[in-house]
Amino acid sequence: MPTPDQSSPVPARNTPSTSGVLYTEKLWPSLWIWIVVVGLSSAGLLMFGPISPTAGVVAALALLAIMTTMLVVSTPTITVTADTVRVGRASIDRAFVGSVEAFKKAEATAERGPRLNGLAYMCFRGWIDPVVKIEITDPADRTPYWLASSRRPDELVAALSTPRA
Numbered sequence: 001m002p003t004p005d006q007s008s009p010v011p012a013r014n015t016p017s018t019s020g021v022l023y024t025e026k027l028w029p030s031l032w033i034w035i036v037v038v039g040l041s042s043a044g045l046l047m048f049g050p051i052s053p054t055a056g057v058v059a060a061l062a063l064l065a066i067m068t069t070m071l072v073v074s075t076p077t078i079t080v081t082a083d084t085v086r087v088g089r090a091s092i093d094r095a096f097v098g099s100v101e102a103f104k105k106a107e108a109t110a111e112r113g114p115r116l117n118g119l120a121y122m123c124f125r126g127w128i129d130p131v132v133k134i135e136i137t138d139p140a141d142r143t144p145y146w147l148a149s150s151r152r153p154d155e156l157v158a159a160l161s162t163p164r165a
Contacts, residue, residue: 037064103131121146
């Protein structure tokens with residue numbers, strides 16, 4: 001069986017480079033979500049504690065580990081580089097980014113509710129109030145815009161409004 005040539009190029013990974021990052025944000029859960037997770041994990045103690053205190057503690061710790069892992073793994077990232085925009089699992093070239101607007105309080109609620117287009121890409125979290133609306137101008141893409149939560153919406157708008165290099 002032939003061996004692969006050591007000088008053959010290795011395919012590049014499909015991950016954004018950290019050089020030229022203009023903005024990055026992780027949409028971590030708020031403090032109150034973590035308090036709810038601790039409270040819910042104590043249900044294991046309540047359910048299994050009457051059988052065995054040790055089993056109750058083990059169940060509570062297992063539930064805490066599972067819920068913490070699920071929250072950490074599902075936390076999306078927003079990254080803006082000179083060439084691309086990545087929100088959660090979606091990525092697009094900055095050439096296809098149109099107007100960008102930030103919404104807070106009642107306006108953000110309206111954008112997530114009555115004004116929401118069913119074709120929009122959504123990446124928002126209930127524990128983060130402000131949202132940023134990113135218009136998509138790619139004619140081959142039916143998605144009219146992305147709607148993403150952001151704790152720093154003005155900084156995200158400024159990063160997306162910066163002209164490409």
